[in-house]
Amino acid sequence: MTSATQQRPIADGLFTWPAGSPALLGSRCQTCDKVAFPAQGSCTACCSTDVKVEELPARGKLWTYTIQRFMPKSPYNSGETQETFKPYGVGYVELPGALCVEGRLTESDPEKLKIGMDMDVIFYPYRNEADGTEVISFAFQPVA
């Protein structure tokens, strides 16, 4: 990152940003201990509104996955065109003690993906806005 490049997170409150080691943010119900992602003001399990935002684990196991082979219609907004579109992986990663989070995967070769493999969350420039600002999103990457 150069100092000249502006960055913004794709959504406020989705992950800590800017931060030295950013993390996804979930909300834990103080009544039933269930975690929601993205963080929300009430619990989807028990209806309580007593929730606390917390950082989610950075590493987990691949729960399931697929590869998106064609370019989705709007609201998909990656800056790609039909010509530049590249298929991408999507999966759920089981974050211990929290929940499974759905995200794009950095790997798009199904031969290199296996249910149960270790995955790390990463934060990366997803697309550029017209003024050059980088929009930061999250993805999961197989642990090398």
Added chain:
Amino acid sequence: MDVAIVGIGMHPFGRTPALTGLQQGAYAAREALKDAGAQWSDMQFAYGGSASSGSADALVNELGLTGLPFTNVANGCATGGSSLMSAYNAVKSGEFDVGMVVGFDKHDRGAFNADPKALGLPEWYGEVGMMMTTQFFAMKITKYMHDFGITNDGLARVSEKAFINGAMNPNAWRRNPIGLEEIQNGMMVSDPLTKYMFCSPSEGGVALIVCRADQVSRYTDKPVFIKGAALRSRRYGSFEVFAPSQALEQVPGPTVDASKAVFEMAGMGPKDIDVAQLQDTEAGAEIMHMAENGFCEDGEQEHMLANGETRVDGRLPVNTDGGCIANGEPIGASGLRQIHENVVQLRGQGGERQVPGDPKVGYTHVYGAPGISAVTILQR
């Protein structure tokens, strides 16, 4: 009060450029009235649904302004099932004697284009490319194949059967059989599912006339009785479409809950069912829904499919009209198509695709976004 279906009508599914969705609905409504020997003015109520073709109650402009109470139903992919259940309850309560259930739609080509805001989801979820029903079904079957040993051959056999049945159904959209190899080598949409394993948004209309059981002889000598109808939505922990996250511990989905409820209501079990129409948004969905509805154990589907047990002449015929894969999915009409097909089968009017052995009990199941399921049991 018991409730029967005494008239059915359908506009063929597929693409009909000359007619609007509403006009296809009106066509189906007239066919159903003709089938029951009834007049539109006899209808004491109507429930109808359409996702993309305007309000269903606009049908009165086509059929006649009789003053009847017409209620629009909007419940995603379970719209047809929800409309039927509303009509069933309206007659069962004793409030009405006879009325209509109708559904129609006309969708644009290509995958459904879901709006995150309409479903209470954040914008970024669609922006990064996760707002796709196709991904959900692919991920659900990937996990299911991993856990229960279903193979790609099993997936392809579901599509092969759908196209064989579609070829025998004059109302179907896809009317040409497609071989296993072509299905497997088709363009990959979302691994492991190829384009021949998915249903597509389409067009069509279906209407049914429902009537209290003690008045059926006015309309038909082949009444089909609704023995049960149930609708359920997702519980915390079930794995559903359009979910940015999923609980660590899974619970059974709405299909399992609705299925249990309908069998209890009908006083029957899966062994009593002679023909079943199960939501086959894609080939894997039919496989998973066979188990979720109680027709087999997880993993048994592989050999059932290899042995042809779900073909028209098999032990448990599934999706005898070609299902969503051969008919496409006009959302408002899709669930009613299943009921239509079961009535055809129970009346013995299936022609080339008639289930042999004089079937008496039929089962229907729809599933859709954002995690709802509607099921019925019909008996002649």
